[in-house]
Amino acid sequence: MEKSAIGIDLGGTNLKGIVMNGAGKYRHLKRIPTEAHKGGQKVLDNIFKLIEHLIKKEGAQDHIIGVGLGTPGFVDHNGVVIGGAENLPGWKGTSVYEAIRAKFNLPAVAGNDVTVTTFAEYKFGAGRGIPNLVCLALGTGIGGGIVADDHLYKGSHGMAGEFGHLIVETNGRQCTCGLKGCVEQYASAPGIVAAAVRFCAEAGPQELTPFVKETLKDPAALTSKTVYEYVLAQDPVALRVHEYACEKLAVAIGIILNAFSPDRVVLGGGVMKAGRIIIDTVLKFVPRYCWPEIAARCSVVAAELGEDAGVLGAGAMVFEELNFHDRP
Ligand SMILES: [Zn+2]
Incomplete structure (x- = not known):
């Protein structure tokens, strides 16, 4: 049978798994609950259950070359989760490679979830054929990943690409990370909402736009999706929130561009559902925050793969890191 990899995407709510070939063609997509609240051992047991299911579906294991896992937090080169997975209590300290090897006699590779989706975009999505790219995922937080000279760059302890914690304002807003x-704090979904609430509270009597009125009625109910509905309707206060968030994001992207000079920046995550308007506004600000020669050689595009990026990147990483490239 064709050489195949198992790709697992570990999320706080669901575990997803596939079997795929080196070209990204996959089968047996399966989703089961993570049961994160039951602790790290239960999460590991559920990963085993998913792998068992996928091997059973295949009817054989000989052609499976390894298991790839995308997980919140950081995984060091020995496959140990060393931190940063606060939504998975008890997951820190898990020795992923050893556990999978002991249970299935298969080699495993693992990486931070956004690092893994970055690799998927590079192999199969918005970064195909681009040797140097960075990815930023704008969601409840901001994650990142780096592909350098056609290789996934994880840093020496699996912690590279934490772009969400680039500091764009000295002594600025308190972040959950301690910095x-x-x-x-400015360009994630909660960051945008927090800015919106502040801007609406400060709006003068001439600025009581429909957006301001709705926000002030129930600030706790505001979501970034609502903010962007008003942005697209050209509400002036919502537009100001949008420009503010995009300029902060552009400062971070400017730092990344000057550091890495990538060919492409891929923007993904839930906030990017707002689409083109975010890219256009970021591009307007980026030249203020990095060298024009670097900015001129870098494109900014939207991610293409959506929610399957996690499993695809995890599987692709097996082919990359175990050096098992498909040969006829
Ligand atoms: Zn931070």
């Missing part, structure tokens, strides 16, 4: 002024 102040991280871009995540």
Whole structure:
């Protein structure tokens, strides 16, 4: 049978798994609950259950070359989760490679979830054929990933690409990570909502736009999706929130561009459902925050793969890191 990899995407709510070939063609997509609240061992047991299911579906294991896992947090080169997975209590300290090897006699590779989706975009999505690219996922936080010279760059302890915690304002807003002024506090979904609530509270009597009125009625109910509905309707206060968030994001992207000079920046995550308007506004600001020669050689595009990026990247990483490239 064709050489195949198992790709697993570990999320706080669901575990997803596939079997795929080196070209990204996959089968047996399966989703089961993570049961994160039951602790790290239960999460591992559920990963085993999913792998068992996928091997059973295949009817054989000989052609499976390894298991790839995308997980919240950081995984070091020995496959140990060393931190950063606060939504998975008890997951820190898990020795992923050893556990999968002991249970299935299969080699495993693992990486931070956004690092893994970055690799999927590079192999099969918005970064195909682009040797140097960075990815930023704009969601409840901001994650990132780096492909450098056609290789996934994880850093020496699996912690590279934490773009959400680039500081865009000295002594700025307090971040959950302990630092102040991280871009995540301005351009993630909660960051955008927090800015919107502040801007609406400060709006003068001439600025009581429909957006301001709705926000002030129930600030706790505001979502970034609602903010962007008003942005697209050209509400002036909502537009100001949007410009503010995009400029902060552009500061971070400017730092990334000057550091890496990539060919492409791929923007993904839930906030990007707002679409083209975010890219256009970011591009307007980026030249203020990095060298024009670098900005001129870098494109900014939307991610293409959506929610299957996690499993695809995890499987692709097996082919990449175990050096098992498909040969006829
Ligand atoms: Zn931070």
